[in-house]
Amino acid sequence: MLHHISVAVNNPRHVATVMAEIMQGQVAPFPFNPGSFVAMAGDELGTMIEFYPLGSELIPDAHEGQAGFRLVPQPTRYVSFHAAISVPISLEEIERIADRAGWRVFPCSRDGLFDVIELWVENWLMIELLTPAIAPKYLAAFSPANIAELVNQLSLVDARR
Incomplete structure (x- = not known):
């Protein structure tokens, strides 16, 4: 979780x-x-x-053994980080908000396994959004009942590349 x-x-x-x-x-x-x-x-x-x-x-260990922060002067721009997040609004609402922010939005399919909406935060950081309309397919793909089939499908996609 x-x-x-x-x-x-x-x-x-x-x-x-x-x-x-x-x-x-x-x-x-x-x-x-x-x-x-x-x-x-x-x-x-x-x-x-x-x-x-x-x-x-x-x-690590920055404050009484706990994690802390530091700022590096020359950070990289693109990162391998991304997250998939379910949101309570529609694609159209996401597009309206992203347009106002000046960010790219791209609805797409992940090789037919599930669909996501790529939200390109500041046009360089991708966060995948799952609307109420597309979240069920994602959740079904990753459900305990379907995980073995998902592993098989991912292996087939990998073999094609």
Whole structure:
């Protein structure tokens, strides 16, 4: 069960505000890393995304044995990080919000296994969104009853590449 994730972006306040709107939630400062903000879904799972300033790194043992933060001066722009998140709004609403933010949105199929909506946050960071219309196919694909078949399908896709 995934409850929250964190990622660094160029404009944490703006990104958190847009994502809170998409999740139909709230945005708040995240004071533990200056300049950071969180988008909270306000759901029963405590779903939250922390957005840090670009260049933020989590480091161990920074404060009384706990993780802390540091900022690197020359961060990379593209990352291998991404997340798939179910949201309570439609593709059309996502497109409207993304258009207002100036971000790319691309509905797509993952080799027929399931569908997602690629939201390109700040046009460089991908987050996959699952609307109520497409989430059931994703959930069915990854259900305990279908996991063996999914492994087989993924192996077939891998063999074609």
